[in-house]
Amino acid sequence: MNSVILRAGTRYLTGLLLIFSVxxxxxxxxEPGGGFIGGLIGSTGFVLFAVACGTADARRALRVDPQSIxxxxxxxxxxxxxxxxxxxxxxxxGQWLFLGATETExxxxxxxxxxxxxxxxxxxxxxxxxxxxxxxxEI
Amino acid sequence: MSTSAxxxxxxxxxxxxxLLCTGLSALLFVWFLTLAPQIADGASLRYxxxxxxxxGISLSFLLDGLSLTxxxxxxxxxxxxxxxxNTYLAGHPQFDRFMLFLFSFMLSMLGLVLxxxxxxxxxxxxxxxxxxxxxxxxxxxxxxxxxSALQALFVTGAxxxxxxxxxxxxxxxxxxxxxxxxxxxxxxxxxxxYYIPILLLxxxxxxxxxxxFPFHFWLPNAMAAPTPVSAFLHSATMVKAGVYLMARxxxxxxxxxxxxxxxxxxxxxxxxxxxxxxxxxTDLKQALAYTTLMALGTLxxxxxxxxxxxxxxFATFLIVHSLYKAALFLVxxxxxxxxxxxxxxxLGGLGxxxxxxxxxxxxxxxxxxxxxxxxxxxxKELKYxxxxxxxxxxxxxxxxxxxxxxxxxxxxxxxxxRPFWRKAGGALPKTPxxxxxxxxxxxxxxxxxxxVFGIYPDLLERSxxxxxVASLLGEIEDxxxxxxxxxxxxxxxxxxxxxxSGAIIYAVHRQARTMLERMDAAxxxxxxxxxxxxDGFKALAAWQTGxxxxxxxRKYMFVTFVTVLVGMGGTMMARGLGLTVPDFSxxxxxxxxxxxxILGGALLATLTSSRIAAMAAxxxxxxxxxMVFIVFSAPDVAITQLLVETLVVVLVAVALLRLPTLDxxxxxxxxxxxxxxxxxxxxxxxxxxxxLATPLDRRLTDYFEITSWPEAFGRNIVNVxxxxxxxxxxxxxxxxxxxxxxxxxxxLRTTTTKGQGK
Numbered sequence: 001m002n003s004v005i006l007r008a009g010t011r012y013l014t015g016l017l018l019i020f021s022v023x024x025x026x027x028x029x030x031e032p033g034g035g036f037i038g039g040l041i042g043s044t045g046f047v048l049f050a051v052a053c054g055t056a057d058a059r060r061a062l063r064v065d066p067q068s069i070x071x072x073x074x075x076x077x078x079x080x081x082x083x084x085x086x087x088x089x090x091x092x093x094g095q096w097l098f099l100g101a102t103e104t105e106x107x108x109x110x111x112x113x114x115x116x117x118x119x120x121x122x123x124x125x126x127x128x129x130x131x132x133x134x135x136x137x138e139i
Numbered sequence: 140m141s142t143s144a145x146x147x148x149x150x151x152x153x154x155x156x157x158l159l160c161t162g163l164s165a166l167l168f169v170w171f172l173t174l175a176p177q178i179a180d181g182a183s184l185r186y187x188x189x190x191x192x193x194x195g196i197s198l199s200f201l202l203d204g205l206s207l208t209x210x211x212x213x214x215x216x217x218x219x220x221x222x223x224x225n226t227y228l229a230g231h232p233q234f235d236r237f238m239l240f241l242f243s244f245m246l247s248m249l250g251l252v253l254x255x256x257x258x259x260x261x262x263x264x265x266x267x268x269x270x271x272x273x274x275x276x277x278x279x280x281x282x283x284x285x286x287s288a289l290q291a292l293f294v295t296g297a298x299x300x301x302x303x304x305x306x307x308x309x310x311x312x313x314x315x316x317x318x319x320x321x322x323x324x325x326x327x328x329x330x331x332x333y334y335i336p337i338l339l340l341x342x343x344x345x346x347x348x349x350x351x352f353p354f355h356f357w358l359p360n361a362m363a364a365p366t367p368v369s370a371f372l373h374s375a376t377m378v379k380a381g382v383y384l385m386a387r388x389x390x391x392x393x394x395x396x397x398x399x400x401x402x403x404x405x406x407x408x409x410x411x412x413x414x415x416x417x418x419x420x421t422d423l424k425q426a427l428a429y430t431t432l433m434a435l436g437t438l439x440x441x442x443x444x445x446x447x448x449x450x451x452x453f454a455t456f457l458i459v460h461s462l463y464k465a466a467l468f469l470v471x472x473x474x475x476x477x478x479x480x481x482x483x484x485x486l487g488g489l490g491x492x493x494x495x496x497x498x499x500x501x502x503x504x505x506x507x508x509x510x511x512x513x514x515x516x517x518x519k520e521l522k523y524x525x526x527x528x529x530x531x532x533x534x535x536x537x538x539x540x541x542x543x544x545x546x547x548x549x550x551x552x553x554x555x556x557r558p559f560w561r562k563a564g565g566a567l568p569k570t571p572x573x574x575x576x577x578x579x580x581x582x583x584x585x586x587x588x589x590x591v592f593g594i595y596p597d598l599l600e601r602s603x604x605x606x607x608v609a610s611l612l613g614e615i616e617d618x619x620x621x622x623x624x625x626x627x628x629x630x631x632x633x634x635x636x637x638x639x640s641g642a643i644i645y646a647v648h649r650q651a652r653t654m655l656e657r658m659d660a661a662x663x664x665x666x667x668x669x670x671x672x673x674d675g676f677k678a679l680a681a682w683q684t685g686x687x688x689x690x691x692x693r694k695y696m697f698v699t700f701v702t703v704l705v706g707m708g709g710t711m712m713a714r715g716l717g718l719t720v721p722d723f724s725x726x727x728x729x730x731x732x733x734x735x736x737i738l739g740g741a742l743l744a745t746l747t748s749s750r751i752a753a754m755a756a757x758x759x760x761x762x763x764x765x766m767v768f769i770v771f772s773a774p775d776v777a778i779t780q781l782l783v784e785t786l787v788v789v790l791v792a793v794a795l796l797r798l799p800t801l802d803x804x805x806x807x808x809x810x811x812x813x814x815x816x817x818x819x820x821x822x823x824x825x826x827x828x829x830x831l832a833t834p835l836d837r838r839l840t841d842y843f844e845i846t847s848w849p850e851a852f853g854r855n856i857v858n859v860x861x862x863x864x865x866x867x868x869x870x871x872x873x874x875x876x877x878x879x880x881x882x883x884x885x886x887l888r889t890t891t892t893k894g895q896g897k
Binding site: 028029030031032033034035036037040041043044047051067070071073074077078081091092094096109111113116117119120123124126127128130131132134135136138 | 774775778779782783785786789790793794851852853854855857858859861862863866867869870873874876877879880881883884887888
């Protein structure tokens with residue numbers, strides 16, 4: 001599609017969508033959101049970019065093959081599940097660490113659950129882009 | 140050998156792998172030997188590692204007379220074969236790989252004969268199948284090697300599947316997978332209704348593994364493997380796995396008519412047919428392969444019996460055969476190595492050039508032919524005694540054994556006498572030389588053992604034969620004595636008949652061979668039958684793929700939805716689910732509007748003939764459904780739905796450019812489509828109404844609501860379920876997403892490259 005307005009707008013929209021997708025991913029545990037939704041929003045940003053500027057530009061902007069992103073996500077999700085084994089728990093048991101926790105404050109929660117959700121995000125993001133880019137290029 | 144140097148042309152050393160394997164197997168042999176006195180005293184050792192206790196599967200090992208005999212044969216012959224291969228395959232570019240395969244095989248085989256748990260035994264059984272496949276296919280550059288390897292894998296693998304089914308049935312019938320427990324309750328098993336199916340399934344496994352008629356054809360083909368492999372796997376050890384299993388099951392399952400007749404008839408047919416085939420071969424290795432078949436048949440035949448003579452004959456012949464057959468195979472390997480050919484008609488006059496090989500061959504062959512004072516003589520006497528003591532039809536059994544033995548006598552002459560002491564029939568490809576000592580050690584040691592045990596049969600009887608008989612029959616006193624001179628009796632007379640008729644057959648074997656070749660050409664060959672079977676199987680696969688995978692999306696969808704309709708509708712009709720008439724009194728304007736949106740979108744999508752309109756109409760349905768989720772406060776689901784709708788529009792918009800116009804050529808399908816759509820819609824509606832008729836089970840919902848924050852530190856229950864409570868499910872789902880994306884990617888790429896290529 002050759003539209004100057006769309007191309008100009010897309011530059012900002014893609015960035016905003018990516019930031020928004022990360023926001024949705026991180027708030028997911030307590031508010032509506034999460035890896036699935038975040039991944040979909042993030043990929044929408046790049047799909048828009050691909051539609052406006054062509055897949056070649058979109059691939060260049062992404063720098064990494066979307067397939068690799070999906071595989072890395074799958075690996076991350078698996079590792080975060082296997083991590084529980086170090087603590088003698090069952091597979092995929094969430095492991096939590098509260099940074100700087102005090103009597104009253106909960107501290108900053110870091111967990112394998114978050115890592116797992118990031119894995120989901122990357123899988124969805126990578127898979128959707130794999131599909132869309134291939135369709136755009138091959139058809 | 141053409142492959143004996145690597146591409147650089149510089150012969151490489153063998154590295155440590157050969158010596159390491161030789162040393163380790165020798166150590167194993169010595170270790171088993173130190174356990175022998177205990178076993179000979181009637182003890183049996185058991186060692187258990189829990190594996191999957193919840194399923195009754197454990198790695199339990201049992202060492203008794205039978206398994207000790209096998210373990211000693213495996214590790215002892217193994218050590219000699221490793222030593223032999225170290226020279227035989229010296230400088231082969233894939234030497235280390237060969238050693239790895241062969242050593243893995245040896246360990247699997249040891250596991251097989253020591254396992255006391257059905258499932259563990261099966262695992263080792265399959266490991267030997269796989270390692271055997273790799274070893275037969277070691278020369279995978281040739282089509283013949285690949286075919287032989289695959290044939291062996293398919294035949295034994297198919298049998299192993301039957302065996303697994305038999306094992307599972309056996310384990311479920313008896314309530315345990317531990318072999319020793321099952322065998323202790325043999326009478327209970329024999330009276331069980333499942334006895335015959337279990338026996339038939341196990342026989343399918345053992346007959347294929349031990350190459351009994353009519354599955355015998357894979358074994359001669361397996362000779363495509365390097366000669367040490369043939370000596371080790373396809374004569375002394377692996378093909379005896381089937382025999383071992385029947386012997387192991389003997390105490391618990393033998394004694395029925397079914398057992399006796401099947402083993403007797405198949406064993407006898409295999410033994411006689413194989414020894415006739417053996418005479419027909421001109422390739423020394425092929426001739427030995429067929430005599431191995433004969434031995435396997437004879438062993439099966441004796442396992443069919445109950446008498447202590449028959450079982451003593453089994454135990455003795457098992458050892459005799461392994462000793463002389465491995466020796467002869469290694470001798471043939473030496474001949475092949477030295478002269479470059481294995482053709483009986485070409486070879487001759489090697490006795491002067493290769494004196495030690497000739498002596499080893501002569502000792503082994505005399506044992507095979509059954510001359511005194513070799514162990515083979517005692518084995519043969521016992522075979523006749525055992526055959527005479529058969530409960531029913533002794534004449535049939537004696538006749539089969541006599542015929543097989545006489546033919547063996549002749550084959551022994553062809554393999555071990557002619558190449559050394561007769562004039563050569565043609566020019567040899569290479570100038571022969573005596574084999575180096577590592578290649579002589581194996582045949583000489585094995586052949587000498589056969590002689591020593593023949594002169595001092597007591598040694599063997601007390602240490603191995605009697606304990607083996609005891610593990611089959613239960614009582615150590617049941618073993619019959621091994622004697623060179625047992626007086627003038629029926630077996631001795633039969634022995635004399637054997638020698639005389641064997642000598643006559645040897646004298647006329649060349650004429651007999653031409654006759655057999657003519658006969659063979661006239662009868663259908665099993666090997667060719669195998670090819671026809673495979674071709675037929677491939678044709679069937681191609682046909683059914685054509686039928687099922689038509690490649691027309693409409694057909695796939697139709698079948699899928701018909702399945703949904705029949706499955707759900709059928710279940711509902713059979714179960715007669717109660718329905719409630721829903722209460723519409725509290726319907727708000729908002730929900731009515733949503734329902735109308737969905738209905739309108741669906742109708743438009745079915746009626747329009749424009750693809751874009753249909754797509755937009757489906758989008759309306761999707762967004763209306765997303766709004767339903769919002770109304771019932773499920774924001775996560777709603778957001779996901781909306782995003783997916785958006786992406787689908789993009790994807791379809793891209794694909795639209797290339798798709799044909801809607802409904803071209805499919806008009807006549809539409810009434811059927813409508814009918815199917817209505818049917819599926821009705822069934823789904825009825826199902827939902829039926830679901831509403833039962834009160835909602837809130838236990839899970841409550842559990843998640845209560846535990847989500849305290850246990851998983853999350854307030855968004857949907858997300859907590861996805862990433863924590865049900866993380867394994869989610870992992871499966873994202874794996875599917877990746878696989879689907881990659882498959883679609885691959886499909887898209889292949890179609891275009893093809894298009895560009897043409």
